[in-house]
Amino acid sequence: MKLTFLGCGDGFSVEQGHNSALLTLGDTNLCIDFPESNHASLRQMGMKLNEVEHIFVTHLHEDHINGLSKLALFHRVYPGKTKPKLYVPTGLLADLWQVLRQGLELTTRGKRVLEDYFDVECVETAFEIAGERFELIRTQHVPDMLSYGLFCKPYFYFSGDTRLDETYLAEVAGEVQTIFHECHMQEDQLPSHTSLDELLSLPASIQEKMLLMHYVDDYVLADARDPFHVKHKLRLAEPLQVYEW
Ligand SMILES: [Zn+2]
Numbered sequence: 656m657k658l659t660f661l662g663c664g665d666g667f668s669v670e671q672g673h674n675s676a677l678l679t680l681g682d683t684n685l686c687i688d689f690p691e692s693n694h695a696s697l698r699q700m701g702m703k704l705n706e707v708e709h710i711f712v713t714h715l716h717e718d719h720i721n722g723l724s725k726l727a728l729f730h731r732v733y734p735g736k737t738k739p740k741l742y743v744p745t746g747l748l749a750d751l752w753q754v755l756r757q758g759l760e761l762t763t764r765g766k767r768v769l770e771d772y773f774d775v776e777c778v779e780t781a782f783e784i785a786g787e788r789f790e791l792i793r794t795q796h797v798p799d800m801l802s803y804g805l806f807c808k809p810y811f812y813f814s815g816d817t818r819l820d821e822t823y824l825a826e827v828a829g830e831v832q833t834i835f836h837e838c839h840m841q842e843d844q845l846p847s848h849t850s851l852d853e854l855l856s857l858p859a860s861i862q863e864k865m866l867l868m869h870y871v872d873d874y875v876l877a878d879a880r881d882p883f884h885v886k887h888k889l890r891l892a893e894p895l896q897v898y899e900w
């Protein structure tokens with residue numbers, strides 16, 4: 656299994672794409688979230704939008720789903736090998752369509768629904784692709800908002816957007832090799848995200864497994880990354896960087 660970051664940036668990033676990763680699973684793939692910035696990253700990888708076969712949506716913040724309309728339309732105009740399959744946590748489905756229908760419902764050939772564009776699977780707890788199981792983990796992002804991470808044993812846990820959940824991290828760290836965790840790197844605290852100080856307070860054994868994502872553009876250049884890596888055990892994920900298990 657292989658994971659390539661299509662973007663590691665936060666919601667305001669312009670230089671490194673919004674946070675999203677592409678998993679390669681045998682001869683198919685799964686994209687975790689689909690921001691608009693994925694188009695350029697996929698192009699850099701030599702891939703077209705219609706080669707994306709599965710997509711999982713972690714939550715409905717704009718920086719995680721603002722490329723889905725384009726992906727849907729591209730597949731309709733230039734059909735790929737398969738109709739894209741969209742995995743949506745059950746509680747998000749109705750709201751997701753409310754967002755996407757603005758651009759997808761009315762067409763010259765009549766009204767369309769989400770299922771015209773995607774093979775939709777509502778997910779309660781887990782889904783499987785190419786023999787690998789992906790378990791949904793409810794995260795603590797914004798109070799009352801549904802948001803999820805993905806747990807894929809024994810490979811990784813992908814936090815999605817979340818505040819720190821120390822208890823879950825202690826539990827999952829023993830079961831995976833890598834933890835992709837979001838980090839709000841700036842000094843000012845954002846109550847819906849995890850701060851660097853919070854991650855630095857975790858046991859070294861957990862920090863050693865961590866790759867940070869969803870961070871500000873300030874860390875794009877080596878001038879900022881290198882001192883960070885000298886100072887900390889935590890590692891910064893990089894767009895188009897590949898992780899393999
Ligand atoms: Zn986000």
Ligand SMILES: [Zn+2]
Nearest residue numbers: 714716796816
């Ligand atoms: Zn978010």
